[in-house]
Amino acid sequence: MISPLSVYIHIPFCLSKCPYCDFFSVQRDASGVNPSEYFRWLELEVELLCRRIKGLEGRTIASLYFGGGTPSLFAPAMYGGLIARLTAAFVFAPNLEGTLEINPGTLGGNESNGKHSCPSSSTDPPVVALPDSNRLESFLKMGINRLSVGVQSFSDRTLERLGRAHRTAETLVLLEWIRARAAKAAGNLTWCMDLIFGAPGQSLADWQGDLQRALAWQPHHLSVYGLTVHKGTPFAHLQREGRLDLPDEETQRAMFLEARHTLTAAGYEHYEISNYARPGFRSRHNECYWTGGEYLGLGPSAHSFVAGVRWANPPNLLRYGETLEAGRLPRRFDRAPKGRARLGEQVMLGLRRLEGIDLEAFRARIGCDLTQAYGREIARLAEAGFLELAHGRLRLTEEGLLVADAVMTEFF
Ligand code: SF4
Known part of the structure; x- marks a missing residue:
């Protein structure tokens, strides 16, 4: 029997570029590419893949994952053509796991655009872009049943030092909506949080505070990543100049162990180095990667592994689009390890x-x-x-x- 496929779709646009990030993504308003054109390229890629890979068309998809970048930047209607193309080419499993990554502050028509509305006096409440619940509902109708929120931290100081575009007030309104909606969905909507430890200026006590605030929300799943300084990023540059105040190695070890001990004591399974889940809520999509399953990655920089062959698309938006427009698949490498x-x-x-x-x-x-x-x-x-x-x-x-x-x- 042919095992089902997992499909990853990379949406490489962000409000602004975080200075530690080495994922392939570009600032939405400065990308030079019209996002609707990008969605058309994704459709083209599905079409070409089905034409070129024997036996691909008609296979069952067990999980669909929209990651990025910031997939929540775009209205669900933008995804319509792509979903229709995928539905025509593949069979969606009845228990399909459909994940959407969401960054706080990106789900309204009036997203913050990375500029924070500062209260004019310390007594003014912060101005927060409310998530548009129609948008969220439309994503759920599209087959999304797992929301993964890029919280990163509940401390504005940490978010600022990480160069994130959102602030805690935006996270809280989003989590409030998601938690209420998940309760209404009675088990049919899973939600997850991403947190980062080892941020500049972050102490062990700050991190303990983040963990406690995360736990208070009782997400189904938590991904906990240690900050890594990647070559070529603004953080790497700051580090070279001695201007990046990261917690020392001992503190970073203590932070990892703090997460492990706190979250497992609260009933989360530590099932992968960076991932914790309440029983029954592991990420099926990621489990496919870790157990040697087959997956298809669409979009620039996405990786695929099908029929013993591994390939990756180039991390370049224009090259990705031009190659597809020329009727070719944009593969940076293609090998059977x-x-x-x-x-x-x-x-x-x-x-x-x-x-x-x-x-x-x-x-x-x-x-x-x-x-x-x-x-x-x-x-x-x-x-x-x-x-x-x-x-x-x-x-x-x-x-x-x-x-x-x-x-x-x-x-x-
Ligand atoms: S929002 Fe995520 S993908 Fe975009 S720049 Fe920041 S870390 Fe990278």
């Missing part, structure tokens, strides 16, 4: 999950006995306290979670 690279990739994905790798299932799926292929590496990492091998599974220890990237490089 083999040998140690393939194994390393699978180990890396498997170790991201807290339950680790089921060695027997790995052997059946990939045809390799990990304890033989990596006997020395596993023994060394287990001896150092980063890995454990028990009950037929290989997994990271708590100490290993803190240095996961370094552990994973040992398998390549």
